[in-house]
Amino acid sequence: MNILYDHQAFTVQDVGGVSRYYRALLDHAAPDIHSHVPVVLSNNVYLKDRQHSRHSSFFPNLSFRGRFSLMLSLNRSASRRALRQGKFDVFHPTLTDDPYFLPEIQDKPLVITIHDMIPVLFGEQYPLTDLPLMSRIAQRANQIIAVSEHTRADILRLLPVSPDRVTVVPHGYTPAIAGPATLPEGYLLYVGTRQGYKNFDCLLQALAQLVRQPGQRSLRLVCAGGGWATEAEQDRLQVLGLTANVQFAGLVSEAELASLYRGAAAFVFPSCYEGFGFPILEAFAQHCPVVLSNASCFPETAQDAALYFDPQQPADLAQQLLLLLREPHLRRQLTQLGSLRLRDFTWGQTAALTHEVYRAAQEQPQPVLI
Incomplete structure (x- = not known):
């Protein structure tokens, strides 16, 4: 099975939980899962070893006008090309902030991960939240991954999707190696x-x-x-x-x-x-x-x-x-x-459950947008 991820989390984040989540899925893919990450420019630390992408870093220690816009433009174009080529079985965007992929995906299976519904529930802190857009993307998704039962309940309450298309897949965890103590304990x-x-x-x-x-x-x-x-x-x-x-x-x-x-x-x-x-x-x-x-x-x-x-x-x-x-x-x-x-939270288990979602997405009837 060929999985196409996109650039979004790896463009927006140099470091962060969302991009780390997708790196873990890449690292723990089963032998029959082949993944592609179309990224041209990225300073994301989880792609730094280039095991899963062929990209260049772009002035990681400098911030100047137009830097992010150029990265975004080139990476979005690369993801669009990969979508149009259609050499994948399931598309899994790393974020859903940019709906650029909706016109490009055609009839291919779409899987999205929703980590929480905070932007909707706390709209006063997230005034740019576009609930109609979130609803449209959720409707188009063949399968939606929720990271907890609590998040799944919120998705079903707040978005126009059916329960059979929302599956709980908890995060995994790889312990970090602690550095030397810098503060007295307690x-x-x-x-x-x-x-x-x-x-x-x-x-x-x-x-x-x-x-x-x-x-x-x-x-x-x-x-x-x-x-x-x-x-x-x-x-x-x-x-x-x-x-x-x-x-x-x-x-x-x-x-x-x-x-x-x-x-x-x-x-x-x-x-x-x-x-x-x-x-x-x-x-x-x-x-x-x-x-x-x-x-x-x-x-x-x-x-x-x-x-x-x-x-x-x-x-x-x-x-x-x-x-x-x-x-x-x-x-x-x-x-x-x-x-x-x-012990109940391993990335291997997360990846295995995610692969089951991918297979379900392939079997799911094409959603009809309202």
């Missing part, structure tokens, strides 16, 4: 962006309560991967009396992030909504106890390997964190359960 760790539905302020309020507890005054929170503190965040920290307790690490490498997980007393994920919760697996892999919001997909992903709290109740989060900080045996129990749960 901090709380937050990973990712901090706006809106991420519910970061709930964590700050909980921390403000925690540092008033005996022996916790010097407790620190380290924030990685979401950029440096904004002026509004600095003001908020001052109001809460947490200026000395919160550290922003900015962008970090995979090895640095793995080291941060390994040295943390707990990883905290207060978000009100996620499609899968990939950082949970990152924490499991580094034997880091996990404390999660009880919302969204989190109980599905972590099951019994985490502590949970009400995302609308900072006091509940503070109570769970205090319990974890004071009970070494509970931390050990959670890390053991996390290691066991991690």
Whole structure:
């Protein structure tokens, strides 16, 4: 079976979860699966070894006007040519932001992956979201991959597709090698962006309560991967009396992030909504106890390997964190359960289930656009 991926994730991202997902599918393809990635210019780190593409890097350390536009134009043209040649059995676009492929794919099977429905559910944060376009692409897809049952339920609720065309295929995970420790152990760790539905302020309020507890005054929170503190965040920290307790690490490498997980007393994920919760697996892999919001997909992903709290109740989060900080045996129990749960998420399994979706797409009747 010949699978055609496209350029989008590898053009837009130099590094990121979506392009890493497609690289994993490429790496774990079965012997009868042959993949093609038509990319001309890319600075994506997951294609850097050129095992799956014949592309050139394009001024990876420079940013200048017109750089991205040129990459986008050349890569889109390459993907269009591959579509028109028709030498594939299934087309799997790496993103669905650009509908360029709809006029080109003709009657070939289309598979799309939807990682979450955040742009629709939180439209105020994503004002450019085009729901009619998303609906049109979803209608045209022979098969849709959802990364969790929670995401599948949202897809069926929000998009005009039938249940028989939406299949759950969870992510896999390959542990990163941790670099040398750069911080004293015992901090709380937050990973990712901090706006809106991420519910970061709930964590700050909980921390403000925690540092008033005996022996916790010097407790620190380290924030990685979401950029440096904004002026509004600095003001908020001052109001809460947490200026000395919160550290922003900015962008970090995979090895640095793995080291941060390994040295943390707990990883905290207060978000009100996620499609899968990939950082949970990152924490499991580094034997880091996990404390999660009880919302969204989190109980599905972590099951019994985490502590949970009400995302609308900072006091509940503070109570769970205090319990974890004071009970070494509970931390050990959670890390053991996390290691066991991690075994359920392998890229080999993800790829095998994805190949079943490809075969189903070939057998699925051609969708009719409304």
